[in-house]
Amino acid sequence: MPATYEPLATTTLGSAAATVTFSGISGSYTDLVLIINGKWTGSGPSSFGLRFNSDSGSNYSITRLLGDGSSASSNRTNNTTTTSGGQLDATNFNPNITHIMNYSNSTTYKTILWRGNIPSTQVEAAVSLWRNTSAITSISAGYFDVSANWETGSTFTLYGIKSA
Numbered sequence: 001m002p003a004t005y006e007p008l009a010t011t012t013l014g015s016a017a018a019t020v021t022f023s024g025i026s027g028s029y030t031d032l033v034l035i036i037n038g039k040w041t042g043s044g045p046s047s048f049g050l051r052f053n054s055d056s057g058s059n060y061s062i063t064r065l066l067g068d069g070s071s072a073s074s075n076r077t078n079n080t081t082t083t084s085g086g087q088l089d090a091t092n093f094n095p096n097i098t099h100i101m102n103y104s105n106s107t108t109y110k111t112i113l114w115r116g117n118i119p120s121t122q123v124e125a126a127v128s129l130w131r132n133t134s135a136i137t138s139i140s141a142g143y144f145d146v147s148a149n150w151e152t153g154s155t156f157t158l159y160g161i162k163s164a
Contacts, residue, residue, distance in 0.1 A: 005033065010157045016041055016149040019142030022158045027104035027135050029160030034098040036141060038154030040088045045118050046148065049082025050098065051140045052110065052130050056081050064126040082144050083128035086116040093153070094118050103136040110136060 006029070009022055025032070040046055058079040065074050086096030096116035102108055112128040130136075141156065143149070 004162045005159045006162065008032075008158045008160050010155065012155045013150055013152050015152055018149050019140050019144075020150060020154075020156050021138060021140040022156075023138040025103075025137050025139070025158075026160070027137075028162075029104065030102070030163050031161040032100040032103050032136070032139075033159040033161060034100070034139060034141070035157045035159070036086065036096045036098075036154070037093050038088055038096070038156070039093050039151045040090055040143065041149040041151050042146070043090050045087050045089050045121055046143070046146065047087050048085045048141060048150075049144050050085040050112070051082050051142075051144065052132070052136045053134055053138055054140070055130070055132060056144070059131045061129045061131070062126055063128075064124060066122050066124045068122045083112050083130060084114055084126045085141050086114055086126075087118055087122070087124055089118045089120070090151075092119075100136065100139075106133055106135050108133060 011020055058081055060080045060083045062077045062084045088094050099113040101111045110130040115125045117123040
């Protein structure tokens with residue numbers, strides 16, 4: 001069955017911002033896809049995070065796979081306060097794609113698949129778990145662990161996926 005991607009909201013920053021939040025997300029889709037093409041106001045590469053429904057508790061787990069063209073590595077983080085949203089560079093805008101499965105299901109934890117790259121340094125893929133059965137009605141993307149902002153011109157688009 002083909003799936004239909006419906007754009008729900010797009011934000012392009014006219015000035016630097018600490019977080020970008022999509023709220024009032026309808027539960028009428030099966031999955032969500034968040035595409036971020038951004039950079040940050042710091043220096044070098046840095047990770048950003050996602051929070052669901054303003055949950056800042058230690059309810060997220062992340063497993064990452066990274067490669068830089070000559071080596072590969074992996075790591076795991078348990079009981080963290082955000083899910084991995086991806087990595088960004090301070091120089092170039094970099095794409096990050098996040099798939100949030102069964103976001104409106106109120107009986108299961110939420111699984112998140114993420115991938116992105118900084119072409120000059122690395123590619124990364126991650127799987128995360130939000131250990132909460134609540135339907136996701138808001139998503140915040142930001143630098144929750146460091147003092148940094150999204151750079152002006154960063155673009156965020158949220159899609160809902162419907163099964164045909």
